Amino acid sequence: MNKVNPNYALMPGSYLFAEVSRRVSAFQAAHPEKKILKLGIGDVTRPLPKVCIEALHKATDEMADPATFQGYPPAQGYDFLINAIKEYEYDARGAKVEADEIFISDGAKSDTANIQELFSGDAVVAVPDPVYPVYVDSNAMSGRAGIYENERWSKLVYLPCVAENGFMPEPPKEKVDLIYLCFPNNPTGAMLTRDQLKVWVDYARENGCLLLYDAAYRQYITREDAPRSIYEIEGAREVAVEFCSFSKTAGFTGVRCSWTVVPKSLKVQDAAGNPVSLNDMWSRRQSTKYNGTAYIIQRAAAAIYTPEGQKQVRENVGYYMENAKIIRETLVELGVEASGGVDAPYIWLKCPKGMDSWSFFDYLLSGAGVVGTPGAGFGPSGEGYFRLTAFGSREVTLEATQRIRELLGK
Amino acid sequence: MNKVNPNYALMPGSYLFAEVSRRVSAFQAAHPEKKILKLGIGDVTRPLPKVCIEALHKATDEMADPATFQGYPPAQGYDFLINAIKEYEYDARGAKVEADEIFISDGAKSDTANIQELFSGDAVVAVPDPVYPVYVDSNAMSGRAGIYENERWSKLVYLPCVAENGFMPEPPKEKVDLIYLCFPNNPTGAMLTRDQLKVWVDYARENGCLLLYDAAYRQYITREDAPRSIYEIEGAREVAVEFCSFSKTAGFTGVRCSWTVVPKSLKVQDAAGNPVSLNDMWSRRQSTKYNGTAYIIQRAAAAIYTPEGQKQVRENVGYYMENAKIIRETLVELGVEASGGVDAPYIWLKCPKGMDSWSFFDYLLSGAGVVGTPGAGFGPSGEGYFRLTAFGSREVTLEATQRIRELLGK
Numbered sequence: 001m002n003k004v005n006p007n008y009a010l011m012p013g014s015y016l017f018a019e020v021s022r023r024v025s026a027f028q029a030a031h032p033e034k035k036i037l038k039l040g041i042g043d044v045t046r047p048l049p050k051v052c053i054e055a056l057h058k059a060t061d062e063m064a065d066p067a068t069f070q071g072y073p074p075a076q077g078y079d080f081l082i083n084a085i086k087e088y089e090y091d092a093r094g095a096k097v098e099a100d101e102i103f104i105s106d107g108a109k110s111d112t113a114n115i116q117e118l119f120s121g122d123a124v125v126a127v128p129d130p131v132y133p134v135y136v137d138s139n140a141m142s143g144r145a146g147i148y149e150n151e152r153w154s155k156l157v158y159l160p161c162v163a164e165n166g167f168m169p170e171p172p173k174e175k176v177d178l179i180y181l182c183f184p185n186n187p188t189g190a191m192l193t194r195d196q197l198k199v200w201v202d203y204a205r206e207n208g209c210l211l212l213y214d215a216a217y218r219q220y221i222t223r224e225d226a227p228r229s230i231y232e233i234e235g236a237r238e239v240a241v242e243f244c245s246f247s248k249t250a251g252f253t254g255v256r257c258s259w260t261v262v263p264k265s266l267k268v269q270d271a272a273g274n275p276v277s278l279n280d281m282w283s284r285r286q287s288t289k290y291n292g293t294a295y296i297i298q299r300a301a302a303a304i305y306t307p308e309g310q311k312q313v314r315e316n317v318g319y320y321m322e323n324a325k326i327i328r329e330t331l332v333e334l335g336v337e338a339s340g341g342v343d344a345p346y347i348w349l350k351c352p353k354g355m356d357s358w359s360f361f362d363y364l365l366s367g368a369g370v371v372g373t374p375g376a377g378f379g380p381s382g383e384g385y386f387r388l389t390a391f392g393s394r395e396v397t398l399e400a401t402q403r404i405r406e407l408l409g410k
Numbered sequence: 411m412n413k414v415n416p417n418y419a420l421m422p423g424s425y426l427f428a429e430v431s432r433r434v435s436a437f438q439a440a441h442p443e444k445k446i447l448k449l450g451i452g453d454v455t456r457p458l459p460k461v462c463i464e465a466l467h468k469a470t471d472e473m474a475d476p477a478t479f480q481g482y483p484p485a486q487g488y489d490f491l492i493n494a495i496k497e498y499e500y501d502a503r504g505a506k507v508e509a510d511e512i513f514i515s516d517g518a519k520s521d522t523a524n525i526q527e528l529f530s531g532d533a534v535v536a537v538p539d540p541v542y543p544v545y546v547d548s549n550a551m552s553g554r555a556g557i558y559e560n561e562r563w564s565k566l567v568y569l570p571c572v573a574e575n576g577f578m579p580e581p582p583k584e585k586v587d588l589i590y591l592c593f594p595n596n597p598t599g600a601m602l603t604r605d606q607l608k609v610w611v612d613y614a615r616e617n618g619c620l621l622l623y624d625a626a627y628r629q630y631i632t633r634e635d636a637p638r639s640i641y642e643i644e645g646a647r648e649v650a651v652e653f654c655s656f657s658k659t660a661g662f663t664g665v666r667c668s669w670t671v672v673p674k675s676l677k678v679q680d681a682a683g684n685p686v687s688l689n690d691m692w693s694r695r696q697s698t699k700y701n702g703t704a705y706i707i708q709r710a711a712a713a714i715y716t717p718e719g720q721k722q723v724r725e726n727v728g729y730y731m732e733n734a735k736i737i738r739e740t741l742v743e744l745g746v747e748a749s750g751g752v753d754a755p756y757i758w759l760k761c762p763k764g765m766d767s768w769s770f771f772d773y774l775l776s777g778a779g780v781v782g783t784p785g786a787g788f789g790p791s792g793e794g795y796f797r798l799t800a801f802g803s804r805e806v807t808l809e810a811t812q813r814i815r816e817l818l819g820k
Contacts, residue, residue, distance in 0.1 A: 001620045002679040003533035003587045008691050009680060018485070018697060043481035048473045056470040056706070063664070064463045066803065070664040071453035075428070106516055106666075106701070113699035117551065123413035137698045141527065177413045210411045254473070254480040254705045256516075269412040270419060281418050287428060288547045289523035291516070294707060295664045296466070393476065 007143045016133050016377040017041050020361075027365055037400040039327070039388045040371040042186065042345070044251045045396075046319060048300070049312035052250055055303035059296035073292030076283065077104025077259070081298045084305035085259055089244070095231035101263050101279060103286055104293050104301075106256040108216045108245040113138040114289075115212060115241065115260075116178075118281045120271070123177040126157035128169040130187055130378030130385070132214070135180040151380045160381040161188055167339060167348065168192060171203040179204065182214040184221060187378045187387040188348040189340015193225045197233050204239035210268065211240040216258075219249040219317050221343045237263040241278070248345065248391075249313050250304050257293055257301045320345050323397040324390035330401040334408050345390040348375070352408060360386050368403035417553045426543050426787040427451050430771075437775055447810040449737070449798045450781040452596065452755070454661045455806075456729060458710070459722035462660055465713035469706035483702030486693065487514025487669070491708045494715035495669055499654070505641035511673050511689060513696055514703050514711075516666040518626045518655040522590075523548040524699075525622060525651065525670075528691045530681070533587040536567035538579040540597055540788030540795070542624070545590040561790045570791040571598055577749060577758065578602060581613040589614065592624040594631060597788045597797040598758040599750015603635045607643050614649035620678065621650040626668075629659040629727050631753045647673040651688070658755065658801075659723050660714050667703055667711045730755050733807040734800035740811040744818045755800040758785070762818060770796050778813035 013019060020040050028036055048056075062068035076082070082102045090097040105111050113134050116125075125139050136153065139145045146155030157176050159169035167188040169181070181200060184191045204211050213230040221228060230236045242261040246252035262279045270276050304313050324341035331338040337350035351360035357374035364370050364386075375385030392400065423429055430450050438446055458466075472478035486492070492512045500507040515521050523544050526535075535549050546566065549555045556565030567586050569579035577598040579591070591610060594601045614621050623640040631638060640646045652671040656662035676688045714723050734751035741748040747760035761770035767784030774780050774796075785795030802810065 001587055001618055001677070002681055002683060003530045004678055004680055004686050004688070004691065005528050005530055006681060008528070008694060009686070011694065041482070045476065045479065045481065047476050047479045050474070053470055053474045056473075057467060060463055060466040060470065063458045063466075064460070066455065066457050069455065069457045069661075071455065072451070072663045109701040110699060118415050118418070120413045120415055134698065141695070141698065177411055208411055251479075253482045253701075256701065256704045267411070268414055270414055271412055271416060273412060276414050276419070278414070281414065284418060284421065285551070288544065288551065289520060291519040291663075291666065294666045294704070296706075297704060 005141070007141050010148055011137065011140060012148050016373070019377070020371065020373060023361070024365070024371055034369045036365075036369050036371060037392070037396050037403070038371045039392050039397070039400055040373045042248070042389050042391055043253050044248065044391045045393045046251050046316050048251050048255070049304060049309060049316065051303040051306060051309040051312055052300040055299045056296055059299035063296065070295035073295055073298065075287040075292060076100070077102065077293065078295070078298045081302045084302050088305045090229060090231060093228055093232055095229045096237065097231055097261055098264065101261050103260045103262065103282060104298060105258050105260065105286070105290065106293050107247070108214065108243045108258040109134055111258060111260045112212070112214055112243050114285065116142055116144065117285060118278060119178060124155070124157060124175065126159055126172050126176040126179045127379070128181065128185070129158040129160050129380060130375055130382030131180065132182060132186050133378065135212075136379070158379065158381070161185070161190065162381055163337070163350070166190065168196070171200065175207065176209055178210050178212060180212045180214070182216075184217040184344035185340075185346075186217065187346055187373065187375065187382065189342070189344035189346040191221060191223065191226050191343035193223070194227045194233060197227050197230060201230070201233045201236045201239060205235055209239070211236075212243070213240050214243045216243065216245040217248055217344050218244070219313065220321065220345050222321070223343055226343060231261070237265045238267045241266070246301050246304070249317065250301065251316060252301070255297055255300060257297050319394070320390045323392060323394065326397055326401055327388050327390060330405060334405065336408065341390065347388045347390070349386050349388065351384050351386050357383055357386055364404070364407070368400070368407045370400045370403055415551070417551050420558055421547065421550055422558050426783070429787070430781065430783060433771070434775065434781055444779045446775075446779050446781060447802070447806050447813070448781045449802050449807070449810055450783045452658070452799050452801055453663050454658065454801045455803045456661050456726050458661050458665070459714060459719060459726065461713040461716060461719040461722055462710040465709045466706055469709035473706065480705035483705055483708065485697040485702060486510070487512065487703065488705070488708045491712045494712050498715045500639060500641060503638055503642055505639045506647065507641055507671055508674065511671050513670045513672065513692060514708060515668050515670065515696070515700065516703050517657070518624065518653045518668040519544055521668060521670045522622070522624055522653050524695065526552055526554065527695060528688060529588060534565070534567060534585065536569055536582050536586040536589045537789070538591065538595070539568040539570050539790060540785055540792030541590065542592060542596050543788065545622075546789070568789065568791070571595070571600065572791055573747070573760070576600065578606070581610065585617065586619055588620050588622060590622045590624070592626075594627040594754035595756075596627065596754075597756055597783065597785065597792065599752070599754035599756040601631060601633065601636050601753035603633070604637045604643060607637050607640060611640070611643045611646045611649060615645055619649070621646075622653070623650050624653045626653065626655040627658055627754050628654070629723065630731065630755050632731075633753055636753060641671070647675045648677045651676070656711050656714070659727065660711065661726060662711070665707055665710060667707050729804070730800045733802060733804065736807055736811055737798050737800060740815060744815065746818065751800065757798045757800070759796050759798065761794050761796050767793055767796055774814070774817070778810070778817045780810045780813055
């Protein structure tokens with residue numbers, strides 16, 4: 001059998017976090033006595049909100065009784081969760097989203113990786129640089145990224161996010177079909193205003209392209225003039241898909257639940273110019289290749305949409321944002337250039353002493369036993385930068401910043 | 411934006427079970443007083459085994475405590491579940507499967523739909539006919555099936571499973587790259603012996619093709635000479651991928667957990683003839699596009715691998731197999747040609763009075779209020795046949811067979 005997908009062989013090294021994990025394991029094996037502090041992968045550490053725990057217990061008991069047992073979930077998700085999302089996440093903000101435009105799934109990672117299947121192999125893709133690797137890798141696996149040479153994919157259009165532009169991508173000069181955006185941004189922690197997002201929506205409308213908008217971190221926004229959803233922006237319903245997640249709001253990284261909005265008014269055409277419903281395509285994709293999200297997990301997710309649930313989520317987010325403040329202020333105090341951490345749980349720093357990203361990774365790991373994520377792993381413009389996350393416990397965050405102070409303050 | 415995947419437009423109608431569901435809803439709306447009995451979709455009705463309920467409660471409590479909270483699951487699955495599967499499902503039967511060849515996921519539907527991504531667009535695919543629609547539709551969405559005309563996809567190789575060959579597919583005459591097999595079979599309920607499966611393994615080895623073996627129903631096998639896993643067959647490790655599921659054994663249709671085995675010894679090459687590890691490719695695919703199965707759900711799955719858990723699963727399976735016996739014997743008594751239901755929870759029957767599949771669907775729904783699945787929905791050779799499932803409750807099964815007796819016995 002020699003008919004394998006040729007694109008896999010073009011992929012460089014292994015998935016970023018797998019490589020981080022490999023280096024950490026190797027270091028720990030060589031230094032078993034060292035306590036390693038992880039501020040690398042964006043994994044949460046706080047327990048699930050109480051409302052979610054209660055909902056899980058209750059739903060589990062329902063699964064024990066033939067009268068309340070739940071089999072295959074509805075393909076698009078249970079109404080109780082879809083309606084709660086619609087009310088709390090969209091209606092409450094005056095953003096128009098209909099119930100049948102919301103699709104529940106097991107993670108924004110799956111959905112942002114799978115969405116490219118709806119597009120043709122010759123669609124031109126633009127990504128911010130640095131960027132969450134899943135957007136790039138999923139397109140590379142489908143051949144849409146071309147060939148990887150000199151840290152760049154030949155067919156991707158890179159939108160540099162660098163100090164000079166405040167880590168804010170600018171619309172491409174060339175014609176593209178799909179643009180991935182992520183705000184609050186992973187990895188840079190940057191956030192834009194409604195006016196700035198309006199520029200993107202207008203650009204997409206004028207240039208006939210589609211925005212794939214990842215809003216997984218929106219609960220971390222503190223600024224009043226920043227959009228929680230792209231559908232707060234006029235005209236977005238015709239040009240944008242939005243991805244959201246319970247991972248960072250309700251601590252669901254190990255529980256797995258998310259949703260994607262595909263407006264019925266989204267304007268796409270087939271190659272002959274006939275109108276096509278992307279909502280229908282995603283519905284078909286999901287009902288054919290996915291079998292729904294567990295009932296008990298959808299119940300746990302819905303539990304955050306109560307006044308008590310909202311309070312518990314705000315407490316969790318507040319805890320992490322205090323961590324962000326501690327990390328950011330430590331770095332500023334040490335004279336390290338750092339941004340993010342105000343509307344996002346990520347702090348993006350310029351590697352001191354002119355080090356490149358992986359050198360600083362090794363330097364920080366060996367010198368302080370602290371793990372972060374090398375900026376270069378997020379794209380060529382991330383070289384020389386480094387990401388720290390606010391998702392550790394308070395104790396780990398305090399100890400890590402203390403060790404960083406000792407290492408860099410020398 | 412006019413760069414949509416052109417293959418979606420080629421797909422006929424909607425997904426089979428969505429169409430069944432649509433017709434049932436329409437009938438119920440027109441006859442709100444009628445109690446509809448569903449023996450259509452293969453969804454279970456028994457509550458979760460007690461061991462699973464207990465494990466869910468315990469794991470949920472762990473998620474409430476920072477000391478035991480679990481974030482992102484390991485990409486391939488937790489060792490406690492992988493090792494339990496290895497021991498109970500493979501070691502116990504003398505089938506060689508290593509821990510790092512087992513990948514946990516959220517469903518055999520997802521995995522059987524996603525596996526085609528590892529192959530090139532020009533791989534030639536053979537499917538049994540009739541067949542579980544997911545194998546066909548996932549390849550059609552990727553352009554590997556060609557064009558749909560006269561109930562057939564132009565590029566697929568169909569392996570007819572008809573009364574003349576005992577509903578057992580025969581190896582293709584033409585050169586193919588991938589062959590999907592499912593035993594115990596969905597939808598026909600047929601099961602093969604070890605000797606018969608050996609013919610397929612030998613064929614794959616001799617003809618340089620790969621077997622994609624779906625064993626989701628293996629817990630229903632009663633015959634001693636039938637293989638529970640393809641790895642019981644000598645030589646299978648070089649040519650077969652196996653898909654399994656907790657849906658029909660532990661009643662996980664609404665819980666979502668499964669596993670796929672990709673042996674490291676699987677022999678594939680790239681177009682230039684260089685060896686490629688399909689295990690590496692699947693690992694890369696899963697770690698890039700999937701974020702793991704919930705901790706609490708993996709705990710629930712692992713709970714069945716205890717003597718008490720095995721007993722509870724056997725009881726559940728025994729309950730459904732008694733239903734299968736009731737359905738099969740009713741049909742035989744009525745003079746309807748029926749097979750399956752001995753090593754599988756599906757009964758495959760020839761539509762009486764020369765009706766086609768959808769006519770019999772409507773006849774049974776309107777005449778008896780019983781829902782089954784039209785054989786034609788599973789492929790051209792399914793025309794004139796019909797599938798009933800044993801997954802209803804005993805009460806529903808008894809009432810449905812009574813109504814069928816009244817309708818057909820006239």
